Each structure stands twice: as C-alpha cells, then as structure tokens.
Amino acid sequence: MGEKRSSSAAQISAAKSRVPNGEAELYVAKGWRYNPIPFVTSIKNEACFMILKVARLGFPSVRTTASPVPTERILTHDFQKLIDDMIETMNEYHGVGLAAPQIHLPIQLAVLEVENHPRDPDMPSVPLTVLINPVVTILDDSLVEEWEGCLSIPDLRGRVPRFKQLRVTALGRDAKPLEIDASDFHARVIQHETDHLKGEVYIDRMPNLRTLSFLEEWQRFMLAPPAEKKES
Ligand code: NI
Numbered sequence: 001m002g003e004k005r006s007s008s009a010a011q012i013s014a015a016k017s018r019v020p021n022g023e024a025e026l027y028v029a030k031g032w033r034y035n036p037i038p039f040v041t042s043i044k045n046e047a048c049f050m051i052l053k054v055a056r057l058g059f060p061s062v063r064t065t066a067s068p069v070p071t072e073r074i075l076t077h078d079f080q081k082l083i084d085d086m087i088e089t090m091n092e093y094h095g096v097g098l099a100a101p102q103i104h105l106p107i108q109l110a111v112l113e114v115e116n117h118p119r120d121p122d123m124p125s126v127p128l129t130v131l132i133n134p135v136v137t138i139l140d141d142s143l144v145e146e147w148e149g150c151l152s153i154p155d156l157r158g159r160v161p162r163f164k165q166l167r168v169t170a171l172g173r174d175a176k177p178l179e180i181d182a183s184d185f186h187a188r189v190i191q192h193e194t195d196h197l198k199g200e201v202y203i204d205r206m207p208n209l210r211t212l213s214f215l216e217e218w219q220r221f222m223l224a225p226p227a228e229k230k231e232s
Contacts, residue, residue: 049081049088052103054151057201062152064106066099066197068133074175083130083173086111095151096126097189099196102152108133110193124185132171136194140165144184147222148192148202149215157218159211160202162188 055062073079082105090098090111097112113128143161150156165183168190172178182190192202206212213222 049084051092052085052089054089054093054098055102055104057153059104059152061101061104061106062196062201063199064101065199066101066106066108068108069171071171071175074132074171074173080173083109083111087113087128093151096123097193098151099193101196101199106199108197110134110197112189112193114189126186126189129180130173131168131190131193132173132175134168134170134190134194134197136190137167137169138163138165139167139181140183144188146185146188147218148188150192150202152196153201153203155215157213157215157222158203158206159208160188160192160205161207162191162205166190168194 069079082100086098086100086103086109089103090096090113094117096114096117097110099110100107110131111129112126112131114123114126115128116125117123140163142164144164145159145161147157148160149158164187165181166187167179167181169177169179180190195201195205203209203212211222
C-alpha cells in the first residue's frame with residue numbers, strides 16, 4: 001500500500017549484480033528468488049515492463065469516449081511498450097482484460113487473456129489478444145447473465161447480461177487487421193473491454209443493482225458450493 005513503486009537504473013543493476021552471470025533475465029523474470037524489486041518482471045536489453053497504476057471509477061478517463069489510435073503510431077517503440085506494460089499490469093492484478101482508459105489513457109486499445117486464472121480455475125481460457133480500434137458486431141443478440149468484476153471498481157461483483165455471440169474487427173499489435181468470432185465468456189470479456197472504450201462500465205449494464213456484492217460476501221453467499229457447482 002505505502003510501498004514505493006518506482007524503479008531506477010541503479011535498482012535494476014543491483015538486481016542484476018546479485019545473480020549469476022548470464023542468468024539475470026531468468027531470475028529477475030521469476031521474481032521470487034533474487035529479485036529485490038518484484039514489480040519488474042522481466043529485463044531484456046535494458047527494457048523493463050512496468051506495472052501501471054489502474055484508474056478507478058471517478059477518474060475522468062474511465063468515463064471518456066476513447067479516441068482511435070493512428071495506425072502509424074502502432075509500431076512505434078513507445079506504443080509497443082505501452083501494450084507490454086498493459087499486459088503486465090493485467091496479469092499482476094489477475095484481470096482478464098484491461099482497456100487503456102483504465103490506465104488513464106482514453107485511446108482505443110485493450111488487451112485480454114485468461115489462462116489458468118488463479119482465483120477461478122474453471123474460468124474458460126481466452127487467448128492473449130490486443131485490440132486496437134475495435135468494432136463489434138453482434139451475431140447472436142440473446143442475452144446471457146453472469147457475474148462480472150472490474151479492476152476500476154475494485155472488490156465488487158455484479159450480474160450483467162451480455163450478448164451471446166459477436167464478431168470483433170480491429171487492428172492487432174502488428175498494425176494488421178484481425179477478425180475474431182467469440183461467444184459466451186469470450187464474447188463477454190470483449191463486450192466488457194470495448195465498453196470501457198466508450199466510457200462505460202459493467203454497472204451501467206446491470207438491470208438490477210441488488211446483485212452488487214463485495215468480493216468477500218460474494219464468495220461467501222453468492223457462489224454455489226463446489227460440489228453443487230460441479231453437478232449442475
Ligand atoms: Ni473493467
């Protein structure tokens with residue numbers, strides 16, 4: 001909480017000097033044995049991926065319509081580093097997605113990925129995807145209601161209806177067009193992240209705010225016990 005989260009060249013070279021020759025990347029990347037600065041998770045060619053501060057509800061960028069990213073900007077070093085930092089930030093906070101307005105930048109960029117989620121092993125996998133200037137087309141407008149949370153609205157969960165199936169077209173981090181058809185949970189994550197680019201958050205989509213729960217109470221009272229969950 002009160003911990004200072006900044007790095008310096010001196011700290012990084014101190015980290016490197018404490019590990020055997022040639023193994024700095026490996027040990028610093030693992031972040032548990034020698035690394036005195038655990039928020040730096042990889043060091044390669046003197047570049048660090050940084051964990052960014054997440055904007056909470058109330059910060060203007062969370063409620064701003066994001067601007068399109070100029071195509072010529074995508075392949076620049078700064079923009080590629082921003083993408084890497086967003087992926088690092090999403091992983092650090094166990095998010096399944098992160099949109100640029102959540103790191104104080106109202107631009108049309110979002111990242112998503114789910115792989116063995118630490119808090120919910122049953123969560124379906126979603127491949128690592130970078131969406132720049134995404135456009136969503138709904139393919140199946142039937143609504144599916146499920147629980148959602150958001151890094152910008154910490155410690156809360158709520159029931160949110162989402163369209164069942166969609167197609168998203170966007171530019172990838174290589175600045176080339178991509179097209180993804182997604183359904184169910186994958187479609188939900190894309191709808192949540194692209195909503196952020198319109199200045200919208202999941203509680204705007206909740207038809208009934210009475211399901212809004214703090215994480216601890218949600219785990220205690222709202223989730224089905226594991227045995228029942230498996231049988232259903
Ligand atoms: Ni969110």
